Amino acid sequence: MSHTDPMAEVDLHNLTFTETVNANLICCICHAPFVEPMASPCGHIFCESCIYQALESASQCPVDRSPLALSDLKTAVKIIHNMVNELQTYCPRVSFGCNHVGQRHMIEHHLKNDCEYTLLPCELEECGELILKKDMNSHVETCRYRMSECMMCRKKMRAFELEDHHELCPAEIVKCPHCEITNVRSDHMKHLGECPEHPIPCTLSPFGCKWIGARKNLATIHQKECAYEGIKDFLYQQKQREDALHEELNYARRGYESLNSQLEGINTQVSHMQDSLSAMFPSYFQSYRSQDMYNDDEPITDLNDVPLSPQEIIMSDNERLKNDIETITANIASLELKQNVALMTETLRMQEEMQSLRALCHGLRMQMHYVLMERRGNVGGPSTSTAGANATPGASTSTNAPTNPINGITRMRNWIGWSFILRRIMITFRLLM
Known part of the structure; x- marks a missing residue:
């Protein structure tokens, strides 16, 4: 800084x-x-x-x-x-x-x-x-931050780091405290693992042997006299069983902790659900809220007086809602069947009416065709009165005798009436379609 x-x-x-x-x-x-x-x-x-x-x-x-x-x-x-x-x-x-x-x-x-x-x-x-x-x-x-060099390994570092480096320098000469042999620090730890004078415990010390002595005396002297040497096979087998049991116990403990955490999560969700349902349906949770006012010192004489827990109330409500849903489903199916039958009946009736209307329209069309053909024959046909054989000579004869005006008006009225009826039928037919 x-x-x-x-x-x-x-x-x-x-x-x-x-x-x-x-x-x-x-x-x-x-x-x-x-x-x-x-x-x-x-x-x-x-x-x-x-x-x-x-x-x-x-x-x-x-x-x-x-x-x-x-x-x-x-x-x-x-x-x-x-x-x-x-x-x-x-x-x-x-x-x-x-x-x-x-x-x-x-x-x-x-x-x-x-x-x-x-x-x-x-x-x-x-x-x-x-x-x-x-x-x-x-x-x-x-300055303690100046660059310095280790005299043994020639490694450069800060001066304050050099003080700790001397205790760990791999090139420093270290003398074994047990056999007085000198080695560089990098080989010193390897030497301690082989030094015959280095004190070590008995290999059966985990089972209770308390002997500690020079490494060279372990195989030559102590193992011949160790009380645990004769039963070491049994001890190792027992240790393997204990390790297996410990492993199973740890596995069961982890499973138990996992189940506990899941149970806590479920309890939290149930608590939140209870709060939400209490706010939405307060009447169903009234008996549970009155449980705090229940006197624990008085004996329970009637099982109906025992207040229900929220879980029991939720289960009963679920059953009731399930029954209601099944009833509604059955009613909907019955109503749908009735609607299908009514629709089929109405469809058949409308088809019959349409057939009758088609037949009526066909009859009207034929009648209109007949009326039109008759009218065309009266208008464009030959004269109804011709000169007789006994006509007076020199008298004038008419080539186109006039038709009866009353018959023409009657035919026109009939034609207009049938046209009006046909138009009404066509409009009704389009509405039904």
Whole structure:
């Protein structure tokens, strides 16, 4: 983590000057030499930041209380800037040992480039510790984040990692504490697995043997005297049975835990369902709610007085709903059968009516054809009266005798009546179709 020196940015108001500063160069607000001096129309001079803060609270000059606004301020004359910048001041790091003295406007440059007592972050990014500039070189040489090399395996790492690396370095020479043989650390663990002087427990220690001794004495001395050696086959068989039983027990335990989790999930779902059904059908759960008011000290004399649980109520409601659904299904089937029979009967009746209407229409068509043919024969036929054989000579004879007008009107009326009846029948037939 990188850090910065808190004195990198100089506060010009808090500098220590070598001599007493002229009172004409002192700001009447902060009582320090001017910093970026600003002049008011009334002739007073203030630090720029000081007068800005003063005008935020009151729009008047802090000295003579005359009206003053930010737009009225102007930068002070150049000679004022030069006089306050040329004041001699000590380095802000004088308390750490820096004896530098210089003009005020050069102090910031001195801190950033020349001051040996400025705090700088360590050159190593992982460290970031603030160190005096004069001590930077010595710090880098001893910093715990510097790169170092193991003298045994020549591996490079940070200095703080090297301290722990010495205990695990595979190239370091390690002496066996049991047989005094030296090996590199990478081979030391292998040697401990073969060292004849390394103390080990008896191979039957899991069954109760408490002997611990040198590896070379296990086969030559102890196994001949071990009380468990004669029954080791039985002990191993017993251990296999125990392992099998433990495995079965663990399997049963996992199954039990799985069933418990499923049961908890089912209970949660049932509880939510009870709440939903209680809100939808409060009358069915009234007896269960009254169970809290039931007196447990009084004996139950009638089984009908025992309040039903929500599960029993739900089951009874399910049976009732199932019976209702079966009844409704049977009624619907019966109604559908009746509707089919009625539809078939009505269809047959309509077919008979349509047949009769077709026959009637055919009869009317034939009659209309007869009427039309008769009318055409009367209109276009030969004359009904001709000149007789005994007609008086010289008398005029008529070639087209006129027909009876009463018979023509009667035929026209009949024709109009039959046309009207035929039109009504056609309209009725279209409606039935």
